[in-house]
Every structure is written in C-alpha cells, then in structure tokens.
Amino acid sequence: MDPNDEMISRRLRELAAQAGPLRTADLRRRVRRRRRILGASAVFTSAGLTAGVVGVASVLSGQHPQQVAIARAQAHPPAYCGAPRRLNPILPDPQASAPADQVVLDSTAQAVDAIGGGGKDVIKGGKRPGRFSPWYGGVEISTEWRMVIVYRVPHPALDAAICDAVHNVTVEFRYAVQSAIAANRLSGQIMTRIGSGHQPGFQIFSISNGLDGRVTVGVDHPPAARKALARFGPYVLVIKSHPLVPKGGLLGWHAAV
Amino acid sequence: MTDWVQTMTELTHARGGALKRYAFLLCGNDADADDLVQEALVRAFARPSRRGADEAEAYIRRILLNRFLDTRRRQRSWLKIRPLLRAEDRELDPTAALAAQTDIRTALAGLSPRQRACAVLRYYEDLTIPQIAAALGCTPGTVKRHLSEAHSRLAGALADPSAHDSKEGTRWTPTMK
Numbered sequence: 001m002d003p004n005d006e007m008i009s010r011r012l013r014e015l016a017a018q019a020g021p022l023r024t025a026d027l028r029r030r031v032r033r034r035r036r037i038l039g040a041s042a043v044f045t046s047a048g049l050t051a052g053v054v055g056v057a058s059v060l061s062g063q064h065p066q067q068v069a070i071a072r073a074q075a076h077p078p079a080y081c082g083a084p085r086r087l088n089p090i091l092p093d094p095q096a097s098a099p100a101d102q103v104v105l106d107s108t109a110q111a112v113d114a115i116g117g118g119g120k121d122v123i124k125g126g127k128r129p130g131r132f133s134p135w136y137g138g139v140e141i142s143t144e145w146r147m148v149i150v151y152r153v154p155h156p157a158l159d160a161a162i163c164d165a166v167h168n169v170t171v172e173f174r175y176a177v178q179s180a181i182a183a184n185r186l187s188g189q190i191m192t193r194i195g196s197g198h199q200p201g202f203q204i205f206s207i208s209n210g211l212d213g214r215v216t217v218g219v220d221h222p223p224a225a226r227k228a229l230a231r232f233g234p235y236v237l238v239i240k241s242h243p244l245v246p247k248g249g250l251l252g253w254h255a256a257v
Numbered sequence: 258m259t260d261w262v263q264t265m266t267e268l269t270h271a272r273g274g275a276l277k278r279y280a281f282l283l284c285g286n287d288a289d290a291d292d293l294v295q296e297a298l299v300r301a302f303a304r305p306s307r308r309g310a311d312e313a314e315a316y317i318r319r320i321l322l323n324r325f326l327d328t329r330r331r332q333r334s335w336l337k338i339r340p341l342l343r344a345e346d347r348e349l350d351p352t353a354a355l356a357a358q359t360d361i362r363t364a365l366a367g368l369s370p371r372q373r374a375c376a377v378l379r380y381y382e383d384l385t386i387p388q389i390a391a392a393l394g395c396t397p398g399t400v401k402r403h404l405s406e407a408h409s410r411l412a413g414a415l416a417d418p419s420a421h422d423s424k425e426g427t428r429w430t431p432t433m434k
Contacts, residue, residue, distance in 0.1 A: 004408065004411075004412040004416075005380065005408075007412075007415060007416075008376070008380045008408070008411050008412065008415065009380045009381070011360075011361045011415055012282060012361065012376075012377065012380050012381045013381065014361070015281075015282065015361050015362065015365075016278040016279075016281060016282050016381060017278075018281070019274075019277050019278045019280075019281035019287060019290060020277070020287050020291075021273075021274065021277065022269060022273035022274065022276065022277040022291065022294055023291050023295070024269050024273065024295075026295075027265070027269070027295055027298055027299070028262060028265070030295070030299045031261070031265065031298070031299050031302045031303055034299050034300075034303035035302075035303050035304075035305075038303055038304065
C-alpha cells in the first residue's frame, strides 16, 4: 500500500474524530411533519389526476369525456349580433375576382381578433395576451352568409365588447371548449411529452388546433393513440391520418395516401 | 411506539455518530454535517417502508451522498462569486495541532465534490473502486480518475516537509541573489 494512502487514511480518521455528536432533538417532529405533507400531497395528486384524465363531468355523468364535450357544445347554441342575419346565402359571382364584401369582412375579422386576441403582432413570439385572451378561440369569415364567426368560451363581457365594435356585419358566436391559448398549450404539451416521432403502438403525423379549442392529432393507429392521449383530457381529437410528404417547390405538404 | 420511530431511534443511538462523522468529512463543518444527516433521516423515514436498521443505514448513507453532491452542484454558481462578496470565515490557528487539522480540512475543501466523495469513500469508508462507482453511479474509470487527482492533491498538501527533506537528503535554501 502506498504510504501516502495510509497517511491520508489516518488524517481523515483524525479529522472525523473531531465531529461533534449528532443532534436529534427535533428529528421526530420533522419526520412526522414530512409524512403528513407527503400523505396529503398523494391524496391531492391522485384526486387531480382522476379529475384531469377522466374529467369531473364524465365522472359525474358516467359518459365518455368526448361525449360530455360534444353535449356541452350542443348546450350552447350560437348567438348573434351586429347586422341582421341573411335568410339566403350570397351566390358567388363568376365575373368577380373575389367574393362579395370580402374587404369589409376581413377588416371586421381583424377588429374582432384585436379585441379577443390582444391586438397587433407587436412583440416577438406572437401577440401580447389581451383582456379576453383566456376566453377567445378565434375568428373565421363566411362570405356566403356575410358574417364573421367568433369562437369563444362563453363570456358576456367579450360578447358585449365585440357587439359594440361591429355593426355592419353579422357576428355569430360559437361555443369553444377552451381558448386558443389553452389549445396551444395543450398541443405543446402533447408535442413535448409524446413527441412527433414513433410511439409504441402508433405514430403521430400531425397536430393541429381547431378554432373551437379542440386539438386534432393525426395518427396511423387511432385506438392505441386514443389510449395514450387520454391523459391529455377530452379536448384531444384523434383521427386516422397518413404521413405528410412534400409537394415540391413552395406548394407545401400533403398527406400521402 | 410506531415501527419507524423505533427503527429511527435505534439507528440514531447505534450509528448516529458514524453517520455524523461520514457527513462531517463530506461537508467539512459540523453544522452542515448535522443538517445533512438530519435531512437524510427525514427523507428516509418520511415514506412508509419496512426497512430494518441495517438496511435503513445503507439507504441513509446513499441519500446522504446524493444530497451532498446535489447541494454542491446547486451551490456551484454561488461558490464562484462568494470570495468577491465576503472574506473567508476560517482563520488559521498558530498552534501546530490546529494547523495540522486545518491542513486536511483545507486540502479536502480544495477538492471537487466528487473527488472529495471518492476520497472519503476510499480512504475513510474503505470501499473498493467498483463499490465507489456503484455508490456514485459512474464508471470505475471515472472513480479512478477522481481518486488519482484527489490522491495527488491530498498527498501534496499533507506531506510532511521534514520527512520529505530527510528522504531526499537535500534541503532547499534560498539564495542570496
């Protein structure tokens, strides 16, 4: 054995002998308190997981979470404001280069988006969240019926703010299960935790957010994916899809069938 | 008295001193060693288990080592700037005994946390290199590297100058130039 080893060993033992006695005065109380905290957090975690995965409503009603979500959407019929609703659709004019009133509808949609979504893209990384962002889902244009369709989680103040701003176009309010921000967060969680790569039993090809707050996930084996994605709640819609392949040039991507 | 209270009481009575000494060598001061052992005991007994005192000791030693390495990793950024913010608390004692003791403390303090853990496990706990590797969750090669660096630093810092001089037979003297 190296003499230095012996010397280091000896010096360490000498140093260790300098340690004082172990204080155990408060130890039992600390362990008891930690046990209580761990016990309480285990109860809360299991309750939260049950409520999050299955959904409180589905637990109470005994229905599948997606059936509960659809029933909730049906329970909120669309509301209208602004210009009176048209009784007949506007037929496209074959001579016109663009649908009628597209400019008006576009500016109205931008105004609605500014109220609900938080204004212009003035900051890096997207829009600054506005007052109504927690309820706002998105807006789309219907040139056929000359109206803008607003998706939102029902909130009287948001409806009133949009109705105050729009007068010359019909506004239809549709029910959204969650806001655009929440949907983005949900799709981000799916991408982070499940990823877009190959999973055991299925492969994800696409993830997209709907204006109604649902996140649509395109996979090759929906039953396996539904099972794996059930923990993300009832607003994830799993559909059968195909791998996306480039069209070439600037034409984008399309599903390979 | 519940099971865990009984096991913990037995353990602290029988092996509390050994655990404290082990933690003291890792931390380098008494207060930190006390905190480390207490935290390890709290963590070990906070979850229900049926470990006996022997199993519990091995488990606590493992927690102790992991907590020490985690704490040092978290403190790394603070330790870098600490000398800029305050003076060192420790003062060198003029007496020879305390100077010798300070030597080993200073030498240990100069090692990285992993080197220090390797040195304590090898030279104090008398573990083999594979056992240290298992305890630290790294390869035996890494342990050998840490041990080699720790050994050279400790040997360099703790070597007795007089013994060194007598072995060499020559004594370095300053020149007058």
